[in-house]
Amino acid sequence: MSKPLAPTGLNMNEPLLWEMDKPGRTAFSMPRHDVPSAPLHDDLAGDGPDFPDLNEMGVIRHYTRLSQWNFGVDTGMYPLGSCTMKYNPKINEKVSRLKGFAALHPMLPALMTQGALRLMAELERFLAEITAMDAVSLQPAAGAQGELAGMLLIHAYLKSLGVKRSKIIIPDTAHGTNPASAALCGYRPVRVTSGEKGILTPHAVSEVMDEDTAGIMITNPNTLGLFEENIKEIARIVHGKGGQVYCDGANMNAVMGMVHMGNSGVDVLHLNLHKTFSAPHGGGGPGAGPVCVANHLAPFLPVPRIVVKDGVYHLSEAFPQSVGRLHSFLGNFGVMIKAYAYILSMGAEGLKKASQLAVLNANYLKEKLKTVLHLPYDRPCMHECVFSDKFQRDQKITTLDMAKRLMDFGFHPPTIYFPLVVDGAIMIEPTETESLEEIDRFVEAFRIVTREASESPDLLRGSPKRCRVARLDETLAARRPCLMG
Amino acid sequence: MKEISELDFPEDLYYTEEHEWARVTDGNVTIGISDYAQDQLGDVVFVEMPASGDQFKKGDAFGTVESVKAVSELYMPIDGEVIRVNQTLEDAPELLNQSPYADGWILEIKPGDASQLETILNRDAYLKMLKES
Numbered sequence: 001m002s003k004p005l006a007p008t009g010l011n012m013n014e015p016l017l018w019e020m021d022k023p024g025r026t027a028f029s030m031p032r033h034d035v036p037s038a039p040l041h042d043d044l045a046g047d048g049p050d051f052p053d054l055n056e057m058g059v060i061r062h063y064t065r066l067s068q069w070n071f072g073v074d075t076g077m078y079p080l081g082s083c084t085m086k087y088n089p090k091i092n093e094k095v096s097r098l099k100g101f102a103a104l105h106p107m108l109p110a111l112m113t114q115g116a117l118r119l120m121a122e123l124e125r126f127l128a129e130i131t132a133m134d135a136v137s138l139q140p141a142a143g144a145q146g147e148l149a150g151m152l153l154i155h156a157y158l159k160s161l162g163v164k165r166s167k168i169i170i171p172d173t174a175h176g177t178n179p180a181s182a183a184l185c186g187y188r189p190v191r192v193t194s195g196e197k198g199i200l201t202p203h204a205v206s207e208v209m210d211e212d213t214a215g216i217m218i219t220n221p222n223t224l225g226l227f228e229e230n231i232k233e234i235a236r237i238v239h240g241k242g243g244q245v246y247c248d249g250a251n252m253n254a255v256m257g258m259v260h261m262g263n264s265g266v267d268v269l270h271l272n273l274h275k276t277f278s279a280p281h282g283g284g285g286p287g288a289g290p291v292c293v294a295n296h297l298a299p300f301l302p303v304p305r306i307v308v309k310d311g312v313y314h315l316s317e318a319f320p321q322s323v324g325r326l327h328s329f330l331g332n333f334g335v336m337i338k339a340y341a342y343i344l345s346m347g348a349e350g351l352k353k354a355s356q357l358a359v360l361n362a363n364y365l366k367e368k369l370k371t372v373l374h375l376p377y378d379r380p381c382m383h384e385c386v387f388s389d390k391f392q393r394d395q396k397i398t399t400l401d402m403a404k405r406l407m408d409f410g411f412h413p414p415t416i417y418f419p420l421v422v423d424g425a426i427m428i429e430p431t432e433t434e435s436l437e438e439i440d441r442f443v444e445a446f447r448i449v450t451r452e453a454s455e456s457p458d459l460l461r462g463s464p465k466r467c468r469v470a471r472l473d474e475t476l477a478a479r480r481p482c483l484m485g
Numbered sequence: 486m487k488e489i490s491e492l493d494f495p496e497d498l499y500y501t502e503e504h505e506w507a508r509v510t511d512g513n514v515t516i517g518i519s520d521y522a523q524d525q526l527g528d529v530v531f532v533e534m535p536a537s538g539d540q541f542k543k544g545d546a547f548g549t550v551e552s553v554k555a556v557s558e559l560y561m562p563i564d565g566e567v568i569r570v571n572q573t574l575e576d577a578p579e580l581l582n583q584s585p586y587a588d589g590w591i592l593e594i595k596p597g598d599a600s601q602l603e604t605i606l607n608r609d610a611y612l613k614m615l616k617e618s
Contacts, residue, residue, distance in 0.1 A: 398486060400554075417554045423525075474553045478530035479578065 014065045016484050021052030027059060069468055071412055072282070077438050081384045081415035081427025082175070082223060084253045084275035085282070086358075091345060092278060092338035101337055106329040110315050117313035120330065121306045123340045124290075130343075130351065131249070131269055132260040133292035137301040139331040143250050146270030146289030147181035147217070149302065152323040153268055153293060154215055154244040155185055156300040160321060163242065165214040171200045172421050173222035175248050187214055194421065198224040198377040202233040209237055215244035215267075221251045223419040224377055225362065225384035225427075235265020244268065249292075252276045253431065254359055254383035257352040261292070268293045277339035288335035302326045357432035358383040361439060365430050368443040372450040376422050384429035388422050397453040397460055399424045404471060405452065405463040409445035489615050492520040495586055499562060499602050500611035506586065507562040507602060514599070516562060516592045518550065520585050521615055526552035529581040532574045534591060539567045543601055547592065550581065562605055564597030 054062075072078070078085035096102065104116055124136040140146040151168070158165060168182040170189045179189035190208055195201040199222065209216075216238050220228040228234070235245045247261060247269040253276045261269050273288040274281035281287055293301065303322040304315040315330075346354060359382055366375065366385035374390035389399040403413035403426070415427040430439055452459055464470065498506040504522035508515045523529065531551040541547050546558040547567075571590050574580060580589040596602075606614065 393486070396486070420555060475528035475530060475579075478528075478551075478553060 012065050012068075014062060017054060017059075017062060018050075018052045018484055020054060020058055020062070023053050025053040025055045025058070027054060027056040076410055076412065077430070077434055077442055078412040079414050079428045079430050079434075079442065080412060081225070081386070081429040082250065082418065083282070083415065084251075084272070084383070084429060084431060085412075086253070086275075086278055086431040087433035088278050088280045088338070089342065089345065092341045095341040096334050096337040101333075104333075106333075110313060114313055116333065117306050117315070119340055120333075120336060121308060121313060123336055123343070124306070126340070126343050127271060127290055127292055130257055131252075131271070131292045132262040133266070133269060134262065134295040135298035135301060136290055136292045137305070137326075138288065138290045138336055139302045139326045140270065140289040140291060141327050141332055142274075142287035143175075143248075143270060143272045143289040144177040144181055145326060146272075146291050147175075147177060147246075147248065148184055149289075149291045149323070149326055150217075150246045150268040150270055151181055151185035151187065153291065153297050153300045154246060155187075156321065156323050157244065157297055158214055160300075165212050165243075167210075167213045168246075169205065169208055169213060169216040169238075169243075171216075171218060171222070173198065173200070173224050173226075173419060174217055174219045175223060175250055176418065178217045178219070178248060182217060194222070194224075197379065198222070198226045198421075199228050200230060200234060202230050202237055205234045206237045209241050209243060211241055213238075213241065213243050215246060217246045217248060219248040219251060221254045221382035223251075223427075224386050224421065225251075225254075225381040225429075226377060226379070227254075227382055231264045231266075239265065244297075250275060251383060254355055256355040257348060258355055262294055266294070268297055273335050273339040278342040279335040279338040286332045286335060288332045288339070304330070354432045355383075358430075361430040361432060361434060362428070364436075365428060365439055365443060368440075369428075369446055372447055373426065383431070384427060386419065386422050387426040387428070389424035389426065392450065392453045393424075395453055395457040397457050399426050401457075401460040401463065402426070402446075402449050402453065405449045405460045406445060407464045408466045409448070411442055411445055487524050489521070489612070492524060493586070494520065494608050494612060496608050498586070498608065500606045500608065501560060501562045502606065502614065503558075503560045505560060505562050507605070508586075509599065509602070512595075512599075513568065514563065514565060514594050514596050514602070515590050516594065517585055517590045518559070518581060519611070522557075523582045523585045523589075526550060526557065526581075527554045528552055529578045532578050532581065532591065534570045534574070535567050537567050537569060541565060541567070541594075542597075559591065561594075563594075563599070563601035565594030566597070567592055568595050569593040 073085050073087055100115060104113060110117060120138055124138060127136045140149045166188055167190050168187040169192055170178050171192050171194055173194045182189045192204045192208055218228060220231055222228055238245050244267045245265055247266040249269045249271045252271055269292045270289050273279050299319060299321040300323055302325055303317045303319050305319060307314050307316045362381050362383050362385050366381055373387035375387055399416045403416050406413050417425055418427060419425055498508050500506050500519060504519045506517050506519050529550055529552045533549045535547050541561040543561055543563045545561045547561050548559040550557050550559060570592055
């Protein structure tokens with residue numbers, strides 16, 4: 001590699017805040033008290049928490065230095081599969097900080113927040129159009145809450161028909177949170193195994209679908225980065241037995257404006273605004289996980305819902321079949337502004353193009369790496385591809401070793417050991433925002449790592465070498481966590 | 486990770502396709518995870534276990550094992566009622582790695598139908614399955 005990307009510049013060692021403690025040091029002055037003294041109730045008295053005494057500059061330097069150790073999508077390529085770590089355009093931030101949005105008090109009445117409500121109503125309409133679904137709720141705060149919302153909607157719908165069911169079908173290529181969301185709603189997850197091509201077969205679904213099953217939770221594209229081509233037939237089987245189809249839309253970045261979710265038989269779908277629609281996430285959250293539904297589920301959407309009457313936006317609770325409220329106020333509004341800004345700046349054609357390029361980038365990377373990394377499902381992928389460490393096992397080099405070594409080349413590691421259907425999985429999602437040059441650099445780095453795996457395996461086992469800290473003891477960190485700042 | 490030939494699979498145990506083992510002692514059945522399972526999982530950091538008195542059917546998930554790599558479900562090899570759980574795993578989950586067949590046992594059950602053991606794998610069948618996968 002011509003020039004290493006990993007920087008070794010000015011970054012400082014930093015003690016814990018408790019180690020910087022100097023009794024008496026403080027960052028604020030108490031105002032002189034101007035009310036009469038009153039006795040404090042015993043229940044409120046006692047020793048305070050064990051906080052260190054620090055001054056303002058000490059604290060600012062502490063966090064600024066720590067922030068210099070960060071790695072984010074603004075630093076370099078972050079190909080964390082299933083997370084869609086695309087670049088977050090700064091125009092989104094600028095728009096979300098407009099005073100009318102940023103300083104808006106959530107308790108203001110609807111008549112004084114018409115702009116915000118209009119933005120939300122329009123965002124609902126955009127998301128409905130992008131997915132070809134009929135109605136949308138922006139309330140769920142993240143993907144997993146969107147999944148729960150979907151389950152609650154299905155449950156409420158079936159209940160309205162007088163139907164009680166106890167199970168939900170979940171393929172082994174679904175997102176890991178799906179079974180938990182179903183279980184939280186009181187359903188028992190029933191696992192089905194994907195077929196040889198890495199996708200679900202109609203046969204496997206028809207074997208388990210029965211009249212005690214409320215429906216299926218299918219991730220499409222699935223966690224192998226493959227499109228569930230049999231979705232229409234699967235939906236027909238599920239509907240035939242009176243079930244509903246939930247689609248986990250966390251991988252929507254592959255198919256924005258490309259797949260008519262409604263026509264493919266999906267009844268409810270969640271989206272991750274913080275992935276697909278470029279709001280920051282990970283350490284920079286929070287998220288937003290809107291649910292999009294077909295018409296027959298719309299009466300059950302969470303309240304309050306935004307309704308427009310004579311050009312005025314109102315918040316309405318007048319939906320007696322609603323599953324109720326899922327979030328305080330109206331959800332994570334800041335995230336909605338960023339997604340709205342993104343959709344408007346991209347436009348319909350731009351969003352389609354983004355998905356096409358995300359798929360192209362993943363396929364390019366897959367073809368470039370499949371000679372050095374085992375590719376369990378060698379067929380065109382969507383927005384991500386899943387390799388394994390099978391070729392490296394002779395040297396006893398694992399996925400973890402290679403992921404650690406990649407950091408020495410200045411890249412965030414891909415997702416590892418997920419999905420579980422691939423042993424030693426390496427899941428790479430480059431996203432559409434990386435350039436050809438950057439992807440080539442990543443490919444080159446990964447090729448070097450695989451070469452090192454056969455020529456000098458101990459180097460990999462001892463990596464990372466160039467990072468601030470060497471291989472961390474993840475086991476000790478999990479078993480005996482140190483929770484001090 | 487180790488080669489299958491480097492792993493230990495005692496003769497006197499029954500095994501499941503999900504990598505649990507079962508041992509019959511005085512009419513009761515002790516359950517744990519195989520050497521292969523612990524090796525694949527990597528360092529175990531947490532074990533979630535049921536309570537004494539809980540009833541399970543064969544194939545039911547009765548707990549979870551969390552390692553640095555993943556969280557995996559534990560499945561019942563046969564029907565039964567939990568009579569004892571290995572409390573030491575709460576503070577020492579590493580026993581699952583260090584001693585999967587002895588100190589790292591997870592549950593002891595009173596079997597609902599001990600003849601179900603004949604329908605799961607013996608050592609040879611389990612080894613054959615591992616080699617073919």
